[in-house]
Amino acid sequence: MLVVMNAQATAAQIEGVAQRICELGFVPQVIPGQTCTAIGVTGNKGPIDRSRLLRLPGVEQVVRVTGPYKRVARAARPGRSSFPVASTHIGGGFTLIAGPCAVESARTILETARFLTERGVRLLRGGAYKPRTSPYSFQGLGSEGLACLAKAREETGIGIVTEALDVENVARVEEVADIIQVGSRSMQNYPLLRRIAQTRKPVLLKRGIAATVEEWLMAAEYLMSDGNQQVILCERGVRSFGDYTRYVLDLAIVPVLKHLTHLPVVVDPSHATGDARYVPSMALAALAAGADGLLIELHRNPSQALSDGAQALDFDEFVELHAKMKSVAAALDVELR
C-alpha cells in the first residue's frame, strides 16, 4: 500500500500519516518525490483498509499495490488446481458441461443425458431452482427438478451441475449435485457461499454481471477460507453498453485468471451472448483462449423451452460444434472431455 500526499502537504502531516501507520502496526517508509511525497506501508501480512488512512490531513490518495487474495492466489500453491468430478475431472484439459437452462421434465432431461453420454460428455447442467428477473416467470421445478436430475444420473452415470439459490435448499441440492453452481446474482451472497463451502462439493462460481476480478476472486476466497478448495470460476459475460449480445463475453479474463490464480476457469457462451447463433464461435474461442471447460445450453427443441430458449443449441447444432471442438482441441494438444 502506498499513501500519496498532496503537493501542499506539510512535514507535520507527513509525520502524522507515518505515525498512524505505526499505530496500525505497520512500518512506514517515506519516499520524497519531485511534486509530492509518498509513504510506503510495509510489514503488513494481510490487506489493509484504505479508508483508515485516506481521510488523514494531507493525504491525496491511497494506492493498493498487491491484491488482497491469499488462498486463491497463484502463489498459494504449486501448479494449477484440478479435481475429479463424477467420472471426469476439471482442470488440465477442456471439460464440457451441457444441458438445458431449466429442468423441464424427467423425460426430456433423461433424453438429454443419454444424448450427452453417448457422445462422451460426462456432465449435465440443468436448473431446478431458477432465479428469474420477473416474479411472474417460470421459477423452476424445485425439488421435483432435483429428482429428475437424480434419475438421469442414476440411469446414465452422468454428473450433475445445478444451482443452489438459498441457504435453505443447499442440503437438498447437495444430495443430487456433483458440482453446486452459484449463479451470477448470488456471487456476493456471502451467507450462501459460507453454507455451500461446508458441503465440500466442487463449486462453480459464476462471475457477477459487473464483478471486478478482485470481487470475484474474493468471493472464491470466501469459499476457500471456509475450507472448500474445489472452486471453479465461470465467466458468463459482463454488462456493457451493447445490445447486440446480452452481455459482453470477456474472454481475456481467461489468461488473466491463469496469471492471478491456480483455480480452473470455464466459460458460458450461452448466457453471455443470449443468442444461439453466436454460441458456437464463442465456444471455439473459449477453447482456443485456454479455458478449462465450457458450460453450454442444449435443448431438444429450443423454441419450446420454458426459459432462455433463444440461447440454447439444438442437438444437431451441438453435434456440429462438438466435431469442430475435437479438431481444435487436437490441434492445440488439449484433452477434450
Place this chain on the structure above:
Amino acid sequence: MLVVMNAQATAAQIEGVAQRICELGFVPQVIPGQTCTAIGVTGNKGPIDRSRLLRLPGVEQVVRVTGPYKRVARAARPGRSSFPVASTHIGGGFTLIAGPCAVESARTILETARFLTERGVRLLRGGAYKPRTSPYSFQGLGSEGLACLAKAREETGIGIVTEALDVENVARVEEVADIIQVGSRSMQNYPLLRRIAQTRKPVLLKRGIAATVEEWLMAAEYLMSDGNQQVILCERGVRSFGDYTRYVLDLAIVPVLKHLTHLPVVVDPSHATGDARYVPSMALAALAAGADGLLIELHRNPSQALSDGAQALDFDEFVELHAKMKSVAAALDVELR
C-alpha cells in the same frame, strides 16, 4: 411485443410465427413493411417470454414494447406512494437518513442518534450485518449491533434503517428496523426479497451495481406482488469505467423513475462516490433533481471508522451541508425532514 422478420422471410415463415402467437394465446397482427414484415403480438395481459418466438424460422428480432411491471408501474395507482415511518414519512418531501456505515458501539451510535435528533433528522442508518467483499474484513457486530440500534431508538425516538442480509436474520432485523434495507448485492436475492416482503415493514431497495431499470423495478415487483407495498428505491451509483469515484451516481434515474413508477426514490451519495469530499455537492444535486430523500454516511471520526470511513461526513461537515439543504429545499418549496 413486436416480432420483426428478416428481409428474406417467406410467407410460410410469417404464417408460422402468427400461428405460434395464436397457440400461445395471443393475437398476431401482421404489418408488412418496405424491407421486412413485423408482427405485433396483442391481447396479452402480462409479459411474454421473448425466447418463445426468437428461434422460430425467419425471425430477426423480438422487440418488447411495454415494460413488464404491473404493481410498480405509475399507472397502477393514482398519485405517488408515500408512507409513514417512525415519527416521519417517506414520499412527498425530502427525508434525511443518516448515520455510520456500520454500528461500532452502543456509545457512538447513541451519540450519533442524539446529534441527528437535535437537528430534526428522524431516521438513523447503521449496519449490524455487513456484506464485505473480503472474508477478512470486519463483518459487523451482528445481533449486538441490532441491540445498539434498539437502544438508540429507545433513548431518542429516532427511526432505524438497517440491512437484512439473509433469510435467517430477517426476523431479528424486523424487530429493530423501521425500514429494512436490501443492499445492492442482494437486489436480486429473490428468496430474501420474498422473506422480507412478509414483514410488511417498509423496504429500502438499493439498486444493484449494474442493474437496469427493468431489473430493479422487477425486484420491487417481487416485494409488491408478495404483498409489501412500502418499497423505497435507492440509487447508489452504477459501475462504470471511471476510477475517480467508486461508482457513477446516476442522478437522471430520479426523474426517469418518477416517470415510470409511483414509488419514492432516495439517493445514497456516500457509497456512490466513496469520497466524502464529493458527497455534499451530490447530496444537494439529489435534492435539486427531485429525489424523495437521502441516505448519507456520518461518523464522529471518519478516519477511525471500521468500514468505509473515506466516504463518511464528520459532524461539522454534516452541519454545513444541512444548512445548505435547508436553503435549497426552501427555494424549491420542498419539505425537508
Place this chain on the structure above:
Amino acid sequence: MLVVMNAQATAAQIEGVAQRICELGFVPQVIPGQTCTAIGVTGNKGPIDRSRLLRLPGVEQVVRVTGPYKRVARAARPGRSSFPVASTHIGGGFTLIAGPCAVESARTILETARFLTERGVRLLRGGAYKPRTSPYSFQGLGSEGLACLAKAREETGIGIVTEALDVENVARVEEVADIIQVGSRSMQNYPLLRRIAQTRKPVLLKRGIAATVEEWLMAAEYLMSDGNQQVILCERGVRSFGDYTRYVLDLAIVPVLKHLTHLPVVVDPSHATGDARYVPSMALAALAAGADGLLIELHRNPSQALSDGAQALDFDEFVELHAKMKSVAAALDVELR
C-alpha cells in the same frame, strides 16, 4: 511511479529494474515488502512511459502515482480560471448557454436570440456544422448557418457558441464564434485541437463518450500547452448500459474536476439525457452540484426540429426552469448569468 516486482523476483531482476530507471534519467528507491518488493521512481519532472518498465523481467505491474497533467492541474495556478466571453464571463458563477442543436434558419435563430437576451441569457448555442452518426441525416447549414449566427449576434449582442468540426473550417468558425465548441466525437482529434488552440478564443471541450478524466484533461492539456488558456470543460454524459437515458450524466465529475483542475466546468443535460422530460431536473442538479454553467437545448417547436428535437425544451419549459434556477442560485448564493 511505482514498479511492483512479482513475488518470485530475484535480486538480479530488482537490480536490473533499478539500473533501467537510472538509464532513463530517474532515481530508483527500493522498498522491500512482505510479499514483494516495490521500486519508487523519483526525480522525474514529467510523466514517464509505463511501458518502458513493464516488460522488464520480474516486473508485475507499474502503478502511476500522480496525474500526468501540468497546465490543467489545480496546482498550476492560484485560484480558479475565469474569463470574459462576449458581454458575460465564465467561471465564478453559473452561466447559461442555450439554443437549438442545429441552426435551421436566420429567422428562427434570431427569434431564439431575442428570447434569450430578453431574459438576460447572453450566450447562444447553435451548430452550423453537425457531426451526424448517419451520412443520410441533416448535416447542418454550414457557412450559411454561421451567417445566421453572425446576424443574430449583430442584432442582439448575444455571444455565440458553435462547433468546429475540422481544421479547414476553424478560420470560418473563429470569425463568428465567441466560444468554439469541440464536440465529444472530436475530443481526441489532436490536429483539430492544435488548430483551435491557435485561435486564442475560449474553447468549450466536450467530454468524449467514454473518456476517463485523464484523457479529457490531457485533451485540455493539448490546448493549453499550445497556448490557449481559456478552456471550458463540458460534461455531457458517458456511455453506460442503460437505455432509459441516452447517456449517463456523470454529475459527480463536477466536484472531482474542481478538485483536480482550475478550469471551469459546465454541464449539458440535453445530450446526456436525450429527453426533454428529464432536462429540467438535471439542470437544477448541475447548479446544485457546483457547476459553472449549463449548455442547454432550446427550440421554438421541438417536434419540428431538424435534429435532436426530443431533447430540446420549448420556450415555456425554459421560462419555468429559469425561474427555478433563479431561486436555487439565490439559495446557494451563486450568481446566475
Place this chain on the structure above:
Amino acid sequence: MLVVMNAQATAAQIEGVAQRICELGFVPQVIPGQTCTAIGVTGNKGPIDRSRLLRLPGVEQVVRVTGPYKRVARAARPGRSSFPVASTHIGGGFTLIAGPCAVESARTILETARFLTERGVRLLRGGAYKPRTSPYSFQGLGSEGLACLAKAREETGIGIVTEALDVENVARVEEVADIIQVGSRSMQNYPLLRRIAQTRKPVLLKRGIAATVEEWLMAAEYLMSDGNQQVILCERGVRSFGDYTRYVLDLAIVPVLKHLTHLPVVVDPSHATGDARYVPSMALAALAAGADGLLIELHRNPSQALSDGAQALDFDEFVELHAKMKSVAAALDVELR
C-alpha cells in the same frame, strides 16, 4: 419504426400522430393493444428521425425496428466482401497484419519486414502519425516514418498498413499505404472519413472505444456511400469497468458482424489487452471465433519500444504463436495468410 402511445393517450392524440406520419410521407398503421396503442410507420425507404415523433402529445416511446444501414448491410450484396491487398487479400481466410505500434527507424522497420516476409506474413503495420493521449508523448516520425515504410515495402514487397490522422496528410499516407487505417479516436471523424473515401484504397476502420455496432457500421456507411467499397472492420476492445486489461475485447462482435454485414472483420488483441502476456490466447481465440484476420503488435525489443511496448510480442513469442495459429487454422480448414 413503431410509435408506442402512453396508456392515457386519447383518440385525438393517436389521430395526431397518424397524421404527422402522413405529413412526413410515410404510412401509419394503428395497432390497438391491451394497455396501449402502437402505431407502425411503414412506407419509408430510409431511416426516419425518431425525434420528429417523440415529442408529439401522447407518445411514450419510438422504437426503431430495422437498422439504418444500407450499403454495409449483409443484404446489400450476395456473399461476403473480399478484396486483394498488396500480394495477399482480405476476406475468406485469416490474414495476418503485424508490426510495431510506431515506426521508430528505417533499420528496425526493415528488419521487422524481413522477419515477417520470411514467415509468409505479407502485411506490415506501423504508425508514422501517432495519436497520443499526452501532448508530451512521442507523436511518431511523421513523413520520415512514411519514408521508412516505403523503403521496407520496396525492399521486401510487404504491404503497408498505416494510419491517417488528419485530412492534410491523407495524400501523403495514400502514397505509401496499401491499407489506410482509421484509428479508434477517429472513427467518427466524418471529414476524415470522407477524405479517405476518395482515395479508393482499402480502409481498416477501428471501432471507437465505446462505439455501438450501429455507430460503427454507420461510420463504414460514410466510407461506402462516398464510393469506397473496401472497408475492413477492426475490433480493438471496448471500454469497461475492469483494469486487468486495457479494454475488454468484444470477440462476440465477430459473429454478430458476420450476421449484420458483408464486410470483413479483423481483431487487434494487442491494443485490446494492452499486455503481451494475454495477446497469444486472444489471437487464437479470434481465429477460432471466425475473424478474417489479425492486427498484432510485434517489436524486436519491446522494453525499448517508444510507444506501447507492453503489448508487443517479441520475435520469439510471435514465432511460437504463429505455429499454433497454423495448427488451429488447419483444424478449422481456414486459409492462414
